[in-house]
Amino acid sequence: MNDVVVRSLGDDEFRAANALFYGTLHVTPPTDEQWERVRDVYQPGRVLGAFDQQLIGTARSFDAELVVPGGARVPLAAVTGVGVRADRTRRGVLSALMRHQLTDFADRGMVAASLYASEGEIYGRFGYGIGTRFRDCTVHRHRARLRPGVPSGGEVELVTSIDDMRRRLPEVYDRLPLRPGMMTRGAHWWPGLFSMLHRQGGPVSAVVHHGPDGPDGFAVYTVDRDAGTGGTMRLLDLHYADASAFAGLWRFLLSVDLIQEISARHRGLDEPLELLFTDPRACETKEVLDESWLRLVDVESALAARPWRGEPLVLDVTDPVLPRNSGRYRVGSDGVRRTDATPDAQLDVDVLSMVYTGAWRPSALVAAGRITVREPTTADRVDELVLTRSAPWCGTFF
Numbered sequence: 001m002n003d004v005v006v007r008s009l010g011d012d013e014f015r016a017a018n019a020l021f022y023g024t025l026h027v028t029p030p031t032d033e034q035w036e037r038v039r040d041v042y043q044p045g046r047v048l049g050a051f052d053q054q055l056i057g058t059a060r061s062f063d064a065e066l067v068v069p070g071g072a073r074v075p076l077a078a079v080t081g082v083g084v085r086a087d088r089t090r091r092g093v094l095s096a097l098m099r100h101q102l103t104d105f106a107d108r109g110m111v112a113a114s115l116y117a118s119e120g121e122i123y124g125r126f127g128y129g130i131g132t133r134f135r136d137c138t139v140h141r142h143r144a145r146l147r148p149g150v151p152s153g154g155e156v157e158l159v160t161s162i163d164d165m166r167r168r169l170p171e172v173y174d175r176l177p178l179r180p181g182m183m184t185r186g187a188h189w190w191p192g193l194f195s196m197l198h199r200q201g202g203p204v205s206a207v208v209h210h211g212p213d214g215p216d217g218f219a220v221y222t223v224d225r226d227a228g229t230g231g232t233m234r235l236l237d238l239h240y241a242d243a244s245a246f247a248g249l250w251r252f253l254l255s256v257d258l259i260q261e262i263s264a265r266h267r268g269l270d271e272p273l274e275l276l277f278t279d280p281r282a283c284e285t286k287e288v289l290d291e292s293w294l295r296l297v298d299v300e301s302a303l304a305a306r307p308w309r310g311e312p313l314v315l316d317v318t319d320p321v322l323p324r325n326s327g328r329y330r331v332g333s334d335g336v337r338r339t340d341a342t343p344d345a346q347l348d349v350d351v352l353s354m355v356y357t358g359a360w361r362p363s364a365l366v367a368a369g370r371i372t373v374r375e376p377t378t379a380d381r382v383d384e385l386v387l388t389r390s391a392p393w394c395g396t397f398f
């Protein structure tokens with residue numbers, strides 16, 4: 001693609017990039033009023049445009065931190081707003097944007113990048129692998145009786161104005177202990193949520209949960225009313241510090257009148273929702289899907305940021321887009337370093353991301369032909385190496 005130029009856009013070009021992106025999603029772009037609410041999601045210096053005679057493609061990112069297994073936080077570039085005009089697709093425009101963006105991330109010292117993919121075939125070629133997965137479930141409210149022994153939780157406080165949510169929810173989120181796979185939410189993320197809440201067209205409610213040490217969880221929901229059978233509560237966001245806040249929030253949600261079922265989307269795979277109920281089938285899993293796609297931008301720093309278990313192994317990593325990552329890494333409980341030793345396992349950088357978070361067992365990736373091992377027994381050793389306590393979950397859509 002010799003005739004396409006990729007460059008960083010100025011603030012006065014953000015709206016055109018936004019309109020182009022919405023067009024690629026077949027969505028009406030924001031009105032002037034809506035744009036005022038959402039413009040701050042565009043972080044200056046992080047918006048790319050691809051041009052031939054005019055703007056034909058865009059991709060943006062914003063800065064955050066990713067929590068990795070073990071609890072450390074690493075610099076994360078959260079990628080979104082990716083689109084190429086329908087009359088310019090399949091000519092390498094996205095590829096040019098991705099190469100430019102990843103090189104920029106590496107130059108700026110980002111350790112990882114992540115995104116939510118519109119389709120599953122797009123991003124693997126650029127080194128992104130499925131880093132977290134979610135499930136969508138429906139809770140049948142009248143069957144969902146809490147078991148004796150479920151924590152009683154604390155007090156809940158209803159917040160019904162979006163302006164109040166704007167003040168309260170970021171404060172609560174910042175207090176929560178984040179689990180592996182989660183990310184921080186900064187000034188370039190929250191406006192996207194509140195803009196979406198404004199666009200709901202009906203009432204939006206939030207509840208803040210108060211535990212012994214203050215606010216320790218929140219939930220945001222809307223209700224689709226159906227006068228005949230009772231409405232459907234749509235849970236848009238729910239985060240909590242501990243089991244008591246989790247149970248307290250669900251105790252409240254189940255107590256709301258005129259609701260038949262609660263649709264809880266994008267929840268972590270090992271969140272023990274059905275275990276709260278006398279009838280575990282009161283919680284019905286509808287779908288399990290890829291959530292965030294992770295890209296290790298600085299492989300050595302990423303590997304060093306999380307703990308590993310057991311005997312060291314040598315991983316031979318291939319990264320065609322950021323070749324400085326390609327090479328062999330000795331990884332074990334005693335640390336991480338580059339090496340020339342014979343590799344125990346060979347894998348591409350997208351597969352390394354899938355293993356890194358604990359979202360996938362390496363032996364499953366060996367079985368699928370995505371990891372090549374020196375000996376059959378190595379697969380079990382790689383499983384032991386990456387073992388994590390919980391399934392990673394992002395829980396922050398962008």
Ligand SMILES: CC(=O)SCCNC(=O)CCNC(=O)[C@H](O)C(C)(C)COP(=O)(O)OP(=O)(O)OC[C@H]1O[C@@H](n2cnc3c(N)ncnc32)[C@H](O)[C@@H]1OP(=O)(O)O
Nearest residue numbers: 024080081082083084089090091092093094095115118121
């Ligand atoms: C993080 C986010 O923002 S997710 C939102 C992504 N945006 C959208 O889904 C909006 C609609 N789609 C689009 O705008 C475009 O089709 C894009 C951005 C997905 C792809 O842009 P393009 O410029 O067509 O991609 P490009 O030509 O660089 O393709 C690179 C390779 O990926 C493949 N590819 C690109 N898009 C797709 C797709 N949707 N499905 C399957 N393969 C794809 C191409 O065939 C090509 O393969 P090749 O290297 O083997 O020839």
